[in-house]
Amino acid sequence: MLLSEDELRAGVARMADEITAHYRDRSLTIVGVLTGSIVLLADLIRRLDMPLRLALVQARSYRGRATTPSNLSLNADMLLDVRDRDVLVVDDIFDTGRTLFELVARLDELQVASLRSAVLLRKQGRQQVARGPDFVGFDIPDEFVVGYGLDYDDMYRNLPYLAVLEAADIEQAGPA
Numbered sequence: 661m662l663l664s665e666d667e668l669r670a671g672v673a674r675m676a677d678e679i680t681a682h683y684r685d686r687s688l689t690i691v692g693v694l695t696g697s698i699v700l701l702a703d704l705i706r707r708l709d710m711p712l713r714l715a716l717v718q719a720r721s722y723r724g725r726a727t728t729p730s731n732l733s734l735n736a737d738m739l740l741d742v743r744d745r746d747v748l749v750v751d752d753i754f755d756t757g758r759t760l761f762e763l764v765a766r767l768d769e770l771q772v773a774s775l776r777s778a779v780l781l782r783k784q785g786r787q788q789v790a791r792g793p794d795f796v797g798f799d800i801p802d803e804f805v806v807g808y809g810l811d812y813d814d815m816y817r818n819l820p821y822l823a824v825l826e827a828a829d830i831e832q833a834g835p836a
Contacts, residue, residue, distance in 0.1 A: 674797070679704075699705070748777065752780050805825065
């Protein structure tokens with residue numbers, strides 16, 4: 661176990677307080693990145709005391725049993741009109757940063773009023789882009805993690821804590 665359920669709850673509460681302080685009473689459009697952010701998104705929006713709208717996009721750079729990112733696949737069919745709105749992108753993990761960087765670039769093209777990002781986890785030593793997230797729940801070591809919405813081959817998302825998936829667990833799952 662890397663982060664307990666209580667630690668995750670406290671980290672989300674701290675991040676919600678930071679977001680609330682930044683936006684104050686302004687209306688906010690939150691864009692959740694499916695599928696990994698769904699648990700964080702549910703917990704986070706219940707802690708935000710401000711007018712908000714919610715949109716979802718699906719962005720995926722890990723597929724199946726992969727433990728390293730590949731090309732980004734992005735489906736923004738569920739995205740609301742974000743022109744002239746304050747937008748906060750919420751994602752589960754900032755690994756290399758390529759997913760968030762590309763998504764932010766695409767949203768910026770839609771002429772938003774402001775654009776920030778929040779992630780539950782930021783992996784240390786993996787960033788490959790110039791800009792990092794604006795709000796971060798936790799910095800973690802460079803380990804493959806599961807739980808609290810994060811998965812390996814669509815498993816473990818339901819764990820209420822964050823755990824490191826060990827090499828033996830990956831090998832035991834067998835070939836993709």
